[in-house]
Each structure stands twice: as C-alpha cells, then as structure tokens.
Amino acid sequence: MDTSVIIQIVVSGAFMGLVYALVAYGFQLTFATSKTINFGQGELVMLSAFFSLTLTRLGAPYWLMVPGGLLFGALLGLFVERAAVRLALEQKSEGWILLTIILGLLGFSSAENIWGRDDHPFPTPISSDPIHVVGVDITPLEISVAVGVLGIMGLIELFKRRTLLGKAFEAVSADRDAAELMGISSTRTVMLSYALSGAVAALAGILVAPITTVGPTMASALILKAFSVAVVAGLESGFGVVVVGLFLGGLENLASLYLGSGWREAPGLLLLILALALRPNGIFGKASIRKV
C-alpha cells in the first residue's frame, strides 16, 4: 500500500473525527455547568438535520437554513433541560440519565413518524468534487466541516472568556454554590449550556448530513464515537476533544484499511477501555478532588 493512500485515508478519517469532536464538545458544555449530559444528544443531531432539510425543501437558502437549524437545536436543548434535567438537579437525583435516554427514544420515534424511515440526501451549495492538495484529495465539503467545527468551538470559548454571561458560565462550572452566592442564577446558566449544546449538536448534524445523508439512524454510530472521544479526552478540555477526535477518526480509517472494515470500531473501543483503566478523568482531564 503506498504512502499517498495511507495519508489520504488518515486525512479523510480526521475530518470525520472533527464531527465526533463537535458532538463531544456538546457533552462537555452541559457537563461543565450541571454535571449532566444528554444521552439523547444523537437524536438532537438527527432531528436538527431533519428540520434543516425541511427548511431547505420549503425553499430557504443555505445562509438562512443554518441559523434556522441552530435555533431549532437550541430550542430542543432547552426542552431537554426543562423536561429531563431541571427537576432531577433540584432533587439531586440521577433521574436525568433515564429521562434523557427516554427523550431521545421519543425523538427517534417522532422522526420516524414525521419524516419516515428512509435516508434522504441533504442538498448543499458546497461542492463535493475533490480538490488536489499536496497529493491528497480533499473536498470543499470536508473543509466546510473543519471550518464549521473549529469556528463554533472558537466562538463559544471566546464567549466564555470575554463576556459577562460567559464568565458566569465559567463561575457556575467552577463552583455552583459559590456562584449562586455571588448572585449568579445557576438554573439560567444550565439552561444556557443546554441551549448552546443543542445548537452545537444541530451544527454537527448540518455539517455531517451532506456526507452521510439524513435518516433516523444517522447519528446512532456518531454518538457512540463522540462519547468515546469525550471520555478519552476528558469532560473538561475543548482542545482535548479536537485532538482525540482527529486521532480517533484517522485511526478508525487505518483500522478498516489494514484489518478490514469489520474492525473499524475496534481501536476506538480499545482506546476507551485503556483511557478508563489508566486515566479515568481523560487524557486532558484534571484529576478531580471529591469533597466528602
């Protein structure tokens, strides 16, 4: 197998890895403020993609469809927070785990009933004809994925560091009770984090849909990998998920090239087991001190 093939396959895997990283980042956002994650995040990705597809079919241009999809994702995120998370947080129970899973299942069934079980192509103005960059074929579609993923993560990180609201977000992430005492509403902040997380999921859906097509099961494999990425990288570091995402995406494709496509998922799972055994807080995570 010559080198150009290997580089090609690693590069195209890495672009997919960025999508895993973006979905994993959505886990991080809610985990930071509330120590909860939405187990139905994959359905958020899928429902937002379907919604965006519907917008396009109704004649909305691309520049209007993207913010429309993001807004829909944010609203879904808020709905998940209200319906599944808030009460559980108030009662300091773990009920959110089951509730977010159930909401996810509900979302899946709704999608099947509204849009059917078929996969639909997702029209995009961005070309999928490859351009040749130093011996590697890259499509503008893949570049749009990279720009979109890194762009939104950069924006959110800037927001967290530069704005007052963002500082409140960081304060709640650091210490909820102390932030409450300083007059920051932790409920509002958790809502904000779920809205952001929903918007991030929607963007992941819009970016990946032209490559994978839109269907009720489009995110089921994606979400497992994003979860691996989040756990391996740790639930704190945005930079970490990007690095691990790129690595896992490339590794996956290498495995399917050398071991056969049936082994595609194997290195990711191995990585997950290793990370849990050796660094339970993730490679980029901080060791937690549990106060008793």
Added chain:
Amino acid sequence: MKKTLIGSMLVLMLGSGTAWAADTIKIAITGPFSGGSAPMGVSMRDGAKLAIGSINAAGGVDVGGKKMKLEIIERDDEAKNERGALIAQELAAMSDLSGVIGTVNTGVVLAGDKHLQEKGIVKIITPAAGSASMTQWRDAKAKDLSIFRFAAHDGIQAAMVVEEAINRKFTKVAIIHDSTNYGVSGRNDLVDQIAKQGNKLEVVATEKFNIGDKDMTAQLLHAKSAGAQAILIWGIGPELAAVANGMAKNGMKEPLIGGWTLSMANYIDNAGKNADGTLMPQTFIEEAVTPKSKAFIDAYHKVYGVTRIPSPVSAAQGYDAVLIFAAAVKQAGSTDSKKIKEALEDLKDPVQGVIATWNKPFSKWDPADESTHEAFRREQTVMGMVKDGRVVFANEADRARLAKAEGGKKKAK
C-alpha cells in the same frame, strides 16, 4: 331495504370494481409499503392494481363461463421477516384465497412462503431476486410447489454484469458487496460467472460493507490501489449511494456495475450526479419504446400523479404478474388455488405483458431444477444505465430489439 342500503353503501365505499364476495377472485398483494424498501413495494402494488383495474373494467376474468372480478387483499410486511411470516400465516388460513403476488425482500420470502406452500396456495414472487427464494425448494426436494417467481433472479443478473464488464474490455475488476445474505450470495454468483465466462476478468480486490455504513473510503482505496477498472457491486440503495459518493470523493471514475438494486430511487437520489453511468440489469425501462409500454407508463403516471415511477421494474413486474395470474385463472376455470397452480405450469395462450409476450413462462415443477418455476430468462432482461436521475437503456441495441420485437408481432397478427 336496510340490507340493500348497506350493500349499496359498501359498493360505493369499495369502488365500482368490487362486487359481491362470492363472485370475486381473491388475490393478496404483499410487500413493504413503508420503510427503506417501499419504493419497490409500492411500485409493485400500484403496477398490479393497474392491471387489476383494467381487467375489472373489462368485466373481470372469465371463470368457467362466468365473469368474475378480482378483489385485492393488501398487506404491508414492512420488509420485516417476522411480519412477513405472520402475514403468510394469516393468508394461508383464508379458505377462499386464490393466490398471492408480491414480496420484495428475500428474507421475507424465506420466512413466509413455507406457510403458503403447506396449504398449496399459489404465490408469484415479485420482485425479490435473491437466488435462495427458489433454490430453498430445490434443496428441500419439494415434490410439488405452488411458489413461482416472476423476477430476474440473481444468477441471470450476475451473468449479465460479468458479460457487460467483459464487453467493455475490462480485465481487472473489484467486487464490493454488503454483508447480508443478498450481498454474499451475489458475490458468489459473480465469482461463479467469471469462471463460467472463461476467467477473462481478474478480481483484484474483494471488499464488503455493512448495512448502515456511510464511509466506504477504505474499501474503495483498496480497489483503487489494486488497479480495478470497474467495480462490480451487490447491495441495496443507501449503501450503494455511499459507495458512489465515496468514489466521487476519492476521484474514482471507474464504472459501477451491479444488481438491479442500483435502479432503486434511494440510490439514484442519494448519489445524485455521482450515480450517472451506473449500469445494472433491468426487466423494464421507463421509456416508451413500444405502444404497450407507453400505455403502461402513461397510465401509471396519470393514475398515481407522478412523473417518475419509483421502481419501474417492480411496477412492470407487478403488472405482468397479475396478467399471467388472471390467464391461469381463466384457463383453470376455477378460483381454486391448486387448479390455478396446474394452469400456471402449463399456460396454453401467450400473455401480452408490458415486459414481453409470455409464452409458457413456467413449466411443471422439477425438484432438481428450480428454473421450471422461474419466468425470466436472459432475453427478457436488458442493461440499464443511470442518466440524470433516471434509468435509460445502456445499449441502443436493446432498445431497438424491444421495439422491433413488438413491431414483428404486429405483423404476425
């Protein structure tokens, strides 16, 4: 008074095509009318209904001197094996059922048909193409069989795919298939055919993928770096589209040649312009080459309000299967499924269908040779090619041959 009122209401509700139960020939149409295989199921059903509609409009089928109308019983198997089995059991329990037409998925055929065979109910399988649907009865050494198939089975299709690759002067090919029964048996058929046709093709790579896979880069790069000049492929719509899109992404211009599933709407739509040039065997092409096919296509478009039949092959096969079934009922002079079976095995009069004129499509079941209950031969099948979102004739010669065959018949009359 009350009874007549209810009766006339029923007639109104069911449409003028339905008469009293005792005077009808009951025929069940089963297939996936929802889900991923729905384009085939729905087209087959709608094609069959067109035929039933036109027979009923002409007064029905002459059964022993009495005109009887066809009554449809519809069942959606959702392409699920377990639902298919349940439906087959339900149909097998109906005492006055004359026959069954349908089934798209080979798995559903394998799960359900045994119940019909037990009761000796005639089933015409269309458009499921997997070889196992008929070879299971050869392997079981069934002495008598009420199951017939009206679809170009995978053996014929694989032969045509290999033939096409040889005709196009390719010497190195890659075989890519899905990991289901359908894909694996398709691969075996292809390998057999390459040997049978003189080993003119060298298989430089054999790759597989799973249902639901979206990224085929690894398999395609294997094929590319091995120097394949064409990709021979066996799978279904969504994954086939992922392969075509992956080829475009990796700058591969080699043609895709494979089973008739490459004409599925969910392949053509999801692959978009990347589907152009794809080749696959077809039994019917949505082009008005003969007056008969023009009438059929126009009627389908008009009745169902479409400009493109979701699966033209399924629609045409559904249509012709009903005509053949009706001819068998007429010859049997009975609505009894066992008598219809005997008539099917020895149809005296040719049946003018939209695909071809069917001259003794089936013969007496031979436990050693399942082709006795297979209607399609090589000559009823043509090569189709995707062009701008539609399937057209790949070879002008085929189109000319079909047009000429029809013209010749006219003169003979």
